[in-house]
Amino acid sequence: MGKIDINNFGTYSNTNQNKEKTKFFSLKNDSDVAQIRFCHNTIDDIEGVALHSVKDDQGITRKISCLRDYEGPLDNCPFCKYNSEHPEDKRIGGVQNRIFLTLVEYKQDVEGKISYEKKVWERGAKFKKELDGLVKRYNPLCKQVFEIERQGQPGDSSTKYGIYPIPGGIEEFPLTKADLENKSVVGSIVAVKTVDDMNTFIQTGSFLKKRNTETNTTGQTSTDTQQPTSEDLPFTQPVRRRL
Ligand SMILES: [Zn+2]
Numbered sequence: 235m236g237k238i239d240i241n242n243f244g245t246y247s248n249t250n251q252n253k254e255k256t257k258f259f260s261l262k263n264d265s266d267v268a269q270i271r272f273c274h275n276t277i278d279d280i281e282g283v284a285l286h287s288v289k290d291d292q293g294i295t296r297k298i299s300c301l302r303d304y305e306g307p308l309d310n311c312p313f314c315k316y317n318s319e320h321p322e323d324k325r326i327g328g329v330q331n332r333i334f335l336t337l338v339e340y341k342q343d344v345e346g347k348i349s350y351e352k353k354v355w356e357r358g359a360k361f362k363k364e365l366d367g368l369v370k371r372y373n374p375l376c377k378q379v380f381e382i383e384r385q386g387q388p389g390d391s392s393t394k395y396g397i398y399p400i401p402g403g404i405e406e407f408p409l410t411k412a413d414l415e416n417k418s419v420v421g422s423i424v425a426v427k428t429v430d431d432m433n434t435f436i437q438t439g440s441f442l443k444k445r446n447t448e449t450n451t452t453g454q455t456s457t458d459t460q461q462p463t464s465e466d467l468p469f470t471q472p473v474r475r476r477l
Contacts, residue, residue, distance in 0.1 A: 271378070271404070271409050274375050279414075282332070282359075283332055283420055283424050289324070290441070299424050299426045313436075336416045338352050338353070376409060379404055427441065
């Protein structure tokens with residue numbers, strides 16, 4: 235779903251053979267540090283997504299792409315509308331602008347050999363200012379190794395991250411061309427749901443359709459709360475925000 239390159243029509247695989255679980259970057263305790271390189275050249279490569287954080291009836295929290303455009307009315311996104319009318323219902327959070335950075339985190343073994351792992355670092359909208367400062371100084375951003383330091387205790391909402399350039403060359407910190415190709419988080423970390431899916435969630439606390447709402451042999455639905463299926467609804471484009 236979403237924007238695709240027409241040159242790649244027909245190359246989509248039906249299997250999930252390349253599907254890898256995304257790893258998230260995190261520093262757990264105050265003063266924890268990590269050595270990283272961002273997998274972005276400029277600010278334009280960095281993805282910003284408007285999303286809702288929702289908690290389902292199993293207690294699982296999910297990130298759902300907001301269906302509304304910047305200036306679109308609340309009615310365009312059932313979660314936006316519901317949240318504005320029922321702010322007390324903590325299951326469905328209001329729309330948030332989140333930034334998803336891709337980076338590689340380096341680890342050094344006892345013999346000094348460096349290995350790395352690609353991860354996603356999710357930050358809030360406030361981080362944009364810090365990011366502007368970095369891309370202004372380091373261009374392309376991926377050509378600099380940084381040390382990130384957590385400044386805040388676990389659970390402290392005012393936690394900040396110090397991002398310090400490590401002087402010296404980048405030769406010993408590998409980063410391949412393929413590492414710079416980042417998949418959109420929309421459709422993976424941030425799920426895309428339809429208006430119908432969102433309305434089902436508001437009513438039932440789950441995205442799963444209840445079996446008794448399926449059409450029976452007479453073509454009538456077996457409940458009073460007939461819902462259109464996803465197929466009946468116009469295609470809704472996930473909202474990607476420019477940073
Ligand atoms: Zn929304």
